[in-house]
Amino acid sequence: MERMILTPRLACIAALIPRGARLADIGTDHGKLPVSLLLSGRVAAAIGSDIRQGPLDHAARNAAEHGVALPLRLAAGLEAVRPEECDTVSIAGMGGQTIADILAAAPWTGDGEHLLLLQPMTMVYELRQWLWAHGYMIECETVCREERRYYVVLSVRGGGPVRVVPLSSCAFSPALLQAAGARDYLEKLLQREIRALEGMQSGSSVDRAVLDGQREIVRVIKQAWEELA
Incomplete structure (x- = not known):
């Protein structure tokens, strides 16, 4: 049985997910984040989605071995997730432009009713710029360190004002400056x-x-x- 030990990046996201949330984990890979959250009882339900069948098969084995219910969807981004199925969305381990494309293809993520936990690996400035330009609010940023590299997790909701911000002003957000x-x-x-x-x-x-x-x-x-x- 594979142990559900989260990397520092995933553990950071897990700590930000509200108790009792209904989670959609996009790019779930082997499903370690949702399976660990289901095992701990932190979330009420979870869905895992990935663009590749191999990782989903691995996630299915992990869920079965640990005795948790984890519906899995083979799809790009949020294409196979309905807005009423979740109140929290996690998207980690992707480039900032890919995350922006996923959100753009699912306009319901901007309704203000869903918490978005975004962990971009690259193009962080561009992601912030896109979020502000499309009315998403960066409510919090959390800094985490994995080995020698630092990452940020953006806690985001839609329903905010549209802001056109130059890229040079997107290197950080006011929320990041408040982070430990x-x-x-x-x-x-x-x-x-x-x-x-x-x-x-x-x-x-x-x-x-x-x-x-x-x-x-x-x-x-x-x-x-x-x-x-």
Whole structure:
């Protein structure tokens, strides 16, 4: 029997799921997140969805071995999940653009009735920009560390105002600045963006607008990092 031990990223998401929630876990992979939540009694029900059959077969074995009911859907994103089946949606381990595409294809996620727990692996700035531009509110951001890398989990609801925000102002949200570990996260982020800027400056064919945009990202992050000291 496979043990349902969650990685730090998944454990962070699990801790954010309200007790008694009805969860839809998108990109469920082997189903460890919903199975562990069902075993602990934290959620009332859960659905797992994945675009690949192999991981779903593994999730089905895990659910059966641990004696929990986990309906599984073979589909892209939320295509096979109805809004009335869940009140909480978790989407983890994907790029920010992929997460935005999943939400765009399921407009009901913006109704304000569903809590969205989003853990982007890449393109975090772009995801925040998309969320704000489509009326989603970032209510909370949680910083977690897995091995040497930092991640953020965005707690999001729809029903907010539409906000057009430049990408340089999407490196973090006001909610992130309130999170435990925010300064350490911003320090790592600042180091990465400085390296990117130095790489651009040493190149010979970088567009001036792109270079100026990168300088602004570095400035904004550095200012926020210093203010958190």
